[in-house]
Amino acid sequence: MILEVALPVNINQNFDYISDEDIKIGCRTVVPFGNKKLTGFIVGIKEATNGSPVGKKSQKPGINSGLRKIIKVVDNEPLINDELLELAKWISEYYLCSFGVALNLILPSSSKISAKKTETFSRRSPSEPFFIHTSEQKNSIEKITEALKKNQSKSFLLFGPSDSGKTEIYIQAIDFCIKNNYSAIYLVPDVSLLSQFKELLRDNFGEAVGVWHSSLSQKEKNQFLSRLISGEIKVVLGSRSAIFLPLKNPKLFILDEEDDSFYKQMQSPKYHARDVATQRAKITKGVVVLGSATPSVETYYKMKTGEIELLKLTERIEKRPLPKISVINLKYTKRFALTKPLKYAISNALLQKKQIFLHINRRGWATVVRCSVCGNVVKCPKCSIPLVMHKKPSGLLCHYCGYATTQNYSSKCPVCSGDMIYMGFGTEKVEEIVKKIFPSTETMRIDADSEIPYSKMFRMMSSGKSCILIGTQIVAKGFDFPNLTVVGIINASSGLYSADFRSAERTFSLITNAIGRCGRGLSTGQVIIQTDNPEHYAIKYAAEFDYESFYEHEAAYREEFLWPPFIKLISITLSGKNEKTVISQSEKLAEKLDGITELTVLGPVPKTASYLASKHRWQILLKLKESDFPVVRAGLLRIANSHRKKDVNVVFDVDPLETV
Numbered sequence: 001m002i003l004e005v006a007l008p009v010n011i012n013q014n015f016d017y018i019s020d021e022d023i024k025i026g027c028r029t030v031v032p033f034g035n036k037k038l039t040g041f042i043v044g045i046k047e048a049t050n051g052s053p054v055g056k057k058s059q060k061p062g063i064n065s066g067l068r069k070i071i072k073v074v075d076n077e078p079l080i081n082d083e084l085l086e087l088a089k090w091i092s093e094y095y096l097c098s099f100g101v102a103l104n105l106i107l108p109s110s111s112k113i114s115a116k117k118t119e120t121f122s123r124r125s126p127s128e129p130f131f132i133h134t135s136e137q138k139n140s141i142e143k144i145t146e147a148l149k150k151n152q153s154k155s156f157l158l159f160g161p162s163d164s165g166k167t168e169i170y171i172q173a174i175d176f177c178i179k180n181n182y183s184a185i186y187l188v189p190d191v192s193l194l195s196q197f198k199e200l201l202r203d204n205f206g207e208a209v210g211v212w213h214s215s216l217s218q219k220e221k222n223q224f225l226s227r228l229i230s231g232e233i234k235v236v237l238g239s240r241s242a243i244f245l246p247l248k249n250p251k252l253f254i255l256d257e258e259d260d261s262f263y264k265q266m267q268s269p270k271y272h273a274r275d276v277a278t279q280r281a282k283i284t285k286g287v288v289v290l291g292s293a294t295p296s297v298e299t300y301y302k303m304k305t306g307e308i309e310l311l312k313l314t315e316r317i318e319k320r321p322l323p324k325i326s327v328i329n330l331k332y333t334k335r336f337a338l339t340k341p342l343k344y345a346i347s348n349a350l351l352q353k354k355q356i357f358l359h360i361n362r363r364g365w366a367t368v369v370r371c372s373v374c375g376n377v378v379k380c381p382k383c384s385i386p387l388v389m390h391k392k393p394s395g396l397l398c399h400y401c402g403y404a405t406t407q408n409y410s411s412k413c414p415v416c417s418g419d420m421i422y423m424g425f426g427t428e429k430v431e432e433i434v435k436k437i438f439p440s441t442e443t444m445r446i447d448a449d450s451e452i453p454y455s456k457m458f459r460m461m462s463s464g465k466s467c468i469l470i471g472t473q474i475v476a477k478g479f480d481f482p483n484l485t486v487v488g489i490i491n492a493s494s495g496l497y498s499a500d501f502r503s504a505e506r507t508f509s510l511i512t513n514a515i516g517r518c519g520r521g522l523s524t525g526q527v528i529i530q531t532d533n534p535e536h537y538a539i540k541y542a543a544e545f546d547y548e549s550f551y552e553h554e555a556a557y558r559e560e561f562l563w564p565p566f567i568k569l570i571s572i573t574l575s576g577k578n579e580k581t582v583i584s585q586s587e588k589l590a591e592k593l594d595g596i597t598e599l600t601v602l603g604p605v606p607k608t609a610s611y612l613a614s615k616h617r618w619q620i621l622l623k624l625k626e627s628d629f630p631v632v633r634a635g636l637l638r639i640a641n642s643h644r645k646k647d648v649n650v651v652f653d654v655d656p657l658e659t660v
Contacts, residue, residue, distance in 0.1 A: 003070065004044030005031055006100035012092075012637060014043060014099060018069045026078025026085065028107075030071040037071060041080060041103045079107055079229065079246055083283050087244075090279050096637055096652040097269040105269065106244040133317045137165050140311040141172045144287060148176060148251055153282045157258075157303045158291040160313025161545065162516025163320060163480070166291045167197075169311075170254050171204055173289065174235055178208060182251035183234045187273060189260035191215055191239055192446070192454040192474050198237060205235050212238035212245060240265065240273045243280065251286040253277040257477050258290035258299060259509055261657050270653045274299075293516055293547075294509040297558065300551050301565040316520075323487070323518050323525030325543045330491075330532040337430050342488045342528040343437065346468065349486040350441055353466040354523065357481075358430060359514045360490040361472050363399065363447045364388035365429045366422035373418025384611040390449065391428050401613040430490060431470050438468065446471040476514040485525050487518045492531040492539055499608065499660045501563045504538040508550050511542035564655070568629055570622040571656040572640065573607065576648040579616040586618040589643040589650075593620065596635055598628040608660040615649075621659060 003023065004014045017031050023042055030039050080088070084106050091102035140158060147154040158166050174184045188197055191213045201209045210224055210233035227233045231248050238245075240263055243253070255263065255274055263273040274290065281288045290299055290308070302308045316322070328339050337360075338346070346356050366389040369378040378387050380398035387396035387405075397404045413420055425433075431445045444467060446457050457475075460467060464483040469475065495507045511529065519525020531539055541550035559566045574589070576582045586604035594601045600623040607617040624632060640650050 002046040002067065003029065003042050004046060005029060005040040005070075006043045006098070006103050007031070007033060007038050007040040008098075008100045008104035009033070009038070010098055010101065012098050012641070015040075016046065016067050018067050019073075020069075021073055023073055024078050026080040027076070028074035028079070030074060032068050032071060039074060040100055041107075043085065043099065043103075079225075081246065083280075084244075084246060086283050087276070087280050091269065091271060091276065093633065094275075094279075095269040095271050095654050096633065096640075101269055105241075105271070107246065133165055133168070134313070134315070136160075136313045137169055140169050140313070141176075143309070143311060144169070144173045144252075144289060145176045147287045148173075148180070148182070151285045152287070153285045155278055155281070155288040155290065155302075155308045156311050157295055157299055157308050158289055158311045158313070159295055159300075159303075159547075160293065161316060161322065162293050162513065163316045163520045164293075164313035165317045166256070166313065167200070168317075170256070170289065170291070171200070173252055173254070173287075174201075174205065177252045178205065178234050182249050183236075183247045184252035184254065185236045185238070185242055185245065185247060185250060185277070186254045187238060187240065187242060187256065187263070187277070189239070189257045189262040189477065190474060193256075193477070193479070194237065194239070195455045195458045196479060201235060201237055207232070208234040210236050212236055212242040214239065214241065243273045243276050250280070250284055253281055253286060253288045254291065255288070256291045257513070258292045259294055259296035259505075260477060261506075264657045268651050268653075270651075270656070272655060275655070294512045295547075297505055297551065297554055298565045301555065320519065321524050322545055323515060323527045325515070325527045325529065327534045327539070327543055328528060328530045329534050330530055337425050337433050337490055338437065338488070339528070339530055342530065345486050345526050345528055346438065346488070349526075350438065350466060350468075352485075352523075353483075354486065355461060355464070355466060355481060355484040356468045356486045356488070357475065357484055357514070357517050358434070358468065358470045358488045358490060359472070359476055359510075360425070360427055360430050360470070361494060361510065362424065362426035363390075363428075363449055363472065364397065364426035365391045365432070367424030367426055368422075369396065370421055370423055371413035371416060371418045372421045374413060374416040376413055376415045378414070378420075382612075382614045383609060385609055388426065389422055391432070392449075400609055425490075427470055427472060434468055434470065442467040444469050446475050448472070448474070473510055476510055476517065479517060480520055481517065482520050482522075484518050484520070485523045487514055487525065487527045489514055489527070489529045489531075492529045492542075493533040493536065496533060496536060496538065500658055501558070501561075502657065502659075504536070504554060507536075508538040508542045508547075508554075511539065512545075512547070515542070515545075562623060567623050568626045569656055569659065570624070570636070571653040571659060572620040572622070573617055573651045573653070574604070574620075574648055575612075575615045575617045575651070576645075577615055578647060581645070582616045582618055582648055585643055585645060585648045586620060589640065590620050592639045592643070593622065593636070596632055596639075598632050599624050 001019050003017050003019050005017055006014050025042050027042050028039055030037055088102040092099045177184045198211055236242050236245055258274055265271050277288050303310050333339055349356050368386050369389055380387055380403045382403050383398055383400045385400050387398055390397050395405050427445050427447045434443055444457055461481040492511055496503050515527050537553045574582050574586045590601055590604050602621040604618045604620045607619050610617055644650050
């Protein structure tokens with residue numbers, strides 16, 4: 001028997017091997033590949049012709065046949081069904097990767113099926129009816145369930161302000177699925193949100209719920225897969241990669257906070273969970289629900305053009321008032337982390353035993369360390385990016401590659417021995433300032449560096465105990481804390497000065513979602529926005545809760561300069577240790593691509609972080625019509641493959657979120 005095997009390598013073909021065993025399509029097998037052993041998926045079975053096997057030869061000829069023999073079979077039964085094979089084929093074509101790489105996304109080779117079960121939950125109140133607060137919620141759930149009843153492949157945008165009841169609609173849609181023997185995937189953008197939604201789903205659906213995320217150990221993942229394949233799990237709650245899980249009869253795909261950048265995979269292949277969910281729903285004739293208070297411009301554009309149906313929620317549940325917004329112009333005040341109005345708001349909230357959230361999207365203590373004499377900025381030796389000063393542990397850290405040093409440059413410049421100054425402030429410095437001003441108040445800092453687990457933060461905030469929470473965008477989305485009444489945004493305009501065309505959208509989203517954390521209980525919330533650019537439309541419209549005006553302004557700008565959603569983008573990054581080789585290959589590749597008439601080629605140019613993790617990086621940006629993508633796809637791959645060298649890595653990013 002000759003097996004056609006898809007391997008997780010960047011070669012756009014499958015490979016033939018011989019087997020004496022009967023194996024089914026969709027099972028995994030370990031095979032020799034050069035001098036390595038790789039695990040691949042069986043995607044086809046061939047028969048010998050005229051006594052000789054057919055198919056492509058592998059690296060080394062086998063005995064008699066010219067093909068090599070498989071080493072062992074991993075699975076007795078297929079773990080990848082026809083639906084997932086079709087999804088992997090789409091991923092490989094759309095994201096310009098091999099079929100084997102796409103299959104490895106869906107079920108990594110390290111995954112095994114365990115007989116042991118993971119944690120199970122008991123449904124606490126199965127007889128308790130769901131409560132619909134508004135006619136808008138009722139209309140939304142009716143439209144979603146109607147599409148599910150009709151077996152329609154359909155996408156909805158569930159658009160409404162924070163605390164407008166989107167989660168209740170998700171729960172009702174999931175309940176409909178379970179009652180009709182369907183299953184559902186519920187994605188949240190970050191692991192930090194899982195604690196909150198895990199409790200909610202457990203209360204409603206008990207042991208039918210499974211939780212999936214990257215922090216699970218391999219043993220926990222294997223046990224999870226055992227429950228999933230047995231059909232015990234009907235609802236998967238997870239982060240980005242959960243969209244690939246081999247769930248039985250999946251019909252509902254929910255992406256909460258659909259505009260969040262965490263849904264985009266930053267390693268190759270650089271898929272977006274939203275687009276994968278949409279394609280999977282087309283294959284299964286299922287429903288996608290994209291929920292957000294700040295939809296991505298691309299999603300809102302698809303709603304405007306009729307590709308996605310709008311489900312709109314216009315007010316908060318129980319008619320709770322939106323918080324009061326104050327914008328503080330930092331141009332006319334001293335550059336303190338906490339201005340006088342913000343300190344007053346915090347003091348007043350603490351007197352009332354309320355909670356406060358201070359948002360700053362910068363980690364560390366000081367964001368730049370610079371010499372006061374020669375102006376030298378201390379940079380990472382591997383990335384040429386300014387190092388960030390941290391207090392715990394003390395030292396300088398590169399936020400790109402992780403390079404760290406215990407030398408803190410506290411006094412003298414390494415170049416001229418001048419005095420070093422520490423500029424900017426991150427979460428650590430804000431925490432230090434807050435503790436000095438409010439020494440008797442419990443303070444928590446949540447960012448990528450903090451040792452406090454998300455679950456502890458969630459329990460503390462859910463308890464309602466008066467405290468001050470300091471955090472990055474990790475905390476700005478999704479959480480529901482009824483006793484949080486004050487939000488302070490330390491520097492709302494810090495993200496506006498990026499060269500990326502999406503900087504305004506990111507700023508608007510971050511401010512809006514930070515605002516949405518407060519005033520979700522009985523008390524009216526108050527938000528203090530500190531900025532040195534209060535006139536910018538992203539800040540102005542965020543303070544006015546006016547997404548539609550923001551969209552119209554942003555869409556007009558993007559249409560004029562041909563940015564998505566009015567054009568398709570593909571980014572190609574070339575990287576390597578030898579800068580001259582990277583530049584040379586970038587120029588040759590760009591010249592070849594320029595010969596494709598459907599493409600507008602921008603570059604090559606060095607990336608903003610042009611030296612990262614000891615590698616030089618250059619970028620070519622391609623603009624094209626969406627309708628031309630299927631036509632040019634094969635040509636793109638062929639040209640790029642012809643310019644690959646051992647010492648130069650070529651990475652495609654279709655629909656990139658970052659372009660600098």
